[in-house]
Amino acid sequence: MTQVERYRARERINHWAIALCFVLLALSGLALFHPSLFFLTHLLGGGVWTRILHPFIGVLMFALFAALALRLWHANWITALDRQWLKQWQDVLAGRKERLPDAGRFNGGQKLLFWVMAGSMLILLLTGIGLWRPYFAPLLPITLVRWAALLHSAAAVVLILGIVVHVYAAFWVKGTLDAMLGGKVSAAWARKHHRAWYQSLQDRQP
Amino acid sequence: MSLQSLDIVSRSATTTPSPSVRTTLEIAKLIDVSSCIGCKACQTACMEWNDVQEEVGQNAGSFDNPKDLSDKSWTVMKFYEVEPAGKLEWLIRKDGCMHCTDPGCLKACPAPGAIVQYANGIVDFQSEHCIGCGYCVAGCPFDIPRISKQDSKAYKCTLCSDRVAVGMEPACVKSCPTGAISFGSKEDVRQHAEQRVTDLKSRGFQNAGLYDPQGVGGTHVMYVLQHADRPELVALPKDPAISPLVSVWKGLTKPLALLAIGAAALGSFFHYIKVGRNEAEKPEVTDKVET
Numbered sequence: 307m308t309q310v311e312r313y314r315a316r317e318r319i320n321h322w323a324i325a326l327c328f329v330l331l332a333l334s335g336l337a338l339f340h341p342s343l344f345f346l347t348h349l350l351g352g353g354v355w356t357r358i359l360h361p362f363i364g365v366l367m368f369a370l371f372a373a374l375a376l377r378l379w380h381a382n383w384i385t386a387l388d389r390q391w392l393k394q395w396q397d398v399l400a401g402r403k404e405r406l407p408d409a410g411r412f413n414g415g416q417k418l419l420f421w422v423m424a425g426s427m428l429i430l431l432l433t434g435i436g437l438w439r440p441y442f443a444p445l446l447p448i449t450l451v452r453w454a455a456l457l458h459s460a461a462a463v464v465l466i467l468g469i470v471v472h473v474y475a476a477f478w479v480k481g482t483l484d485a486m487l488g489g490k491v492s493a494a495w496a497r498k499h500h501r502a503w504y505q506s507l508q509d510r511q512p
Numbered sequence: 513m514s515l516q517s518l519d520i521v522s523r524s525a526t527t528t529p530s531p532s533v534r535t536t537l538e539i540a541k542l543i544d545v546s547s548c549i550g551c552k553a554c555q556t557a558c559m560e561w562n563d564v565q566e567e568v569g570q571n572a573g574s575f576d577n578p579k580d581l582s583d584k585s586w587t588v589m590k591f592y593e594v595e596p597a598g599k600l601e602w603l604i605r606k607d608g609c610m611h612c613t614d615p616g617c618l619k620a621c622p623a624p625g626a627i628v629q630y631a632n633g634i635v636d637f638q639s640e641h642c643i644g645c646g647y648c649v650a651g652c653p654f655d656i657p658r659i660s661k662q663d664s665k666a667y668k669c670t671l672c673s674d675r676v677a678v679g680m681e682p683a684c685v686k687s688c689p690t691g692a693i694s695f696g697s698k699e700d701v702r703q704h705a706e707q708r709v710t711d712l713k714s715r716g717f718q719n720a721g722l723y724d725p726q727g728v729g730g731t732h733v734m735y736v737l738q739h740a741d742r743p744e745l746v747a748l749p750k751d752p753a754i755s756p757l758v759s760v761w762k763g764l765t766k767p768l769a770l771l772a773i774g775a776a777a778l779g780s781f782f783h784y785i786k787v788g789r790n791e792a793e794k795p796e797v798t799d800k801v802e803t
Binding site for chain 1: 644
């Protein structure tokens with residue numbers, strides 16, 4: 307079966323480094339967010355270590371995401387076709403691919419998720435700095451710290467919801483996980499899920 | 513169990529009720545601003561009883577010494593020169609934790625049991641459980657808790673919970689030479705305050721009154737103020753309450769967020785059950801099954 311390259315090694319390493327950071331951040335953040343989940347602080351070595359490490363991992367994740375986003379933002383620019391794709395979300399969920407407009411390298415849903423991630427991570431970074439003790443929070447007026455706390459939680463929930471969808475989509479659409487693990491997808495996969503992208507690859511062949 | 517005279521009725525980051533069968537006397541401390549002479553005996557007594565001593569600092573241009581509350585100064589006399597009726601008044605207020613009935617610090621704290629409220633009304637920090645996140649600072653409507661630079665733990669007035677537990681009054685009360693600070697059951701203290709207010713009114717302070725703000729459910733440190741209509745004269749908030757930002761953050765968002773995340777995960781699972789795997793290649797069909 308013919309295969310085509312979808313992600314380079316560099317992109318895959320970058321992606322999984324972000325994923326690891328995200329798991330640590332989401333679990334340690336939820337631990338401080340809801341009392342029922344405080345036991346998750348053990349993941350990073352207790353409550354105090356969670357308070358100390360969470361912000362540093364957060365900055366690392368933002369930097370890693372920024373590196374990936376710089377390479378991919380152009381491919382994630384939302385076009386009229388993507389908007390049409392998103393409008394037909396019921397066809398998407400039902401798996402009626404034939405009714406959807408042909409997707410490029412990324413489909414409308416992936417692009418939307420990209421911008422949701424970019425936006426929420428930017429909010430998380432800025433508000434996270436505002437909450438960061440002992441370094442930055444003491445320098446800010448208390449109202450700003452309160453806003454930071456609220457917005458940090460809200461943005462985190464949006465990001466976590468986005469990632470739940472992201473992970474599920476990768477699990478549902480068979481072959482997707484292989485793309486991020488080994489970098490390659492089958493021609494059939496590319497033809498079915500990203501026809502316009504597949505076409506452009508074909509056109510480039512001599 | 514904690515000392516029985518210090519039954520805990522409320523505990524930070526805890527979703528189930530604390531032992532609440534026993535009832536105990538609700539206590540309060542009253543600070544009569546009109547009888548304070550600014551001698552700072554209370555500050556000294558606080559340092560001595562609690563074994564905390566601030567580094568000697570710089571004069572900040574006023575009698576406030578140290579300039580503000582800190583991890584080692586749990587109470588500070590604040591001096592205000594004001595002219596509320598065109599006449600100079602020198603008001604001196606002992607600043608420190610108000611021991612709210614509805615404490616914003618406890619509500620904001622994410623560490624189970626790092627902040628507790630005793631049945632007698634005292635709000636206490638159990639510093640060994642403190643993780644140093646500073647949420648209590650964001651939660652407090654009175655700007656009281658201080659995070660130590662030394663150990664990243666939060667500190668504030670304990671209302672001498674250790675003394676109160678064995679039937680003694682707080683150290684500051686014990687040391688006050690004018691009786692400006694008194695201590696007892698909240699009921700008794702309120703009565704004493706009423707007498708003071710009546711006396712002040714007869715001396716021309718028509719707006720004298722008790723500061724026991726109901727926005728935080730009342731407090732267990734109360735003030736008698738000469739100008740209770742203008743508490744801002746002594747830098748007290750007029751209608752203190754837990755900030756709505758903190759209430760939403762610590763109230764609505766918690767169940768909503770967990771519900772949304774749970775729903776997304778469950779929704780995904782059942783979507784898979786309903787729609788099945790999304791496959792690019794159809795497996796080759798070798799046997800035709802008549803339907």
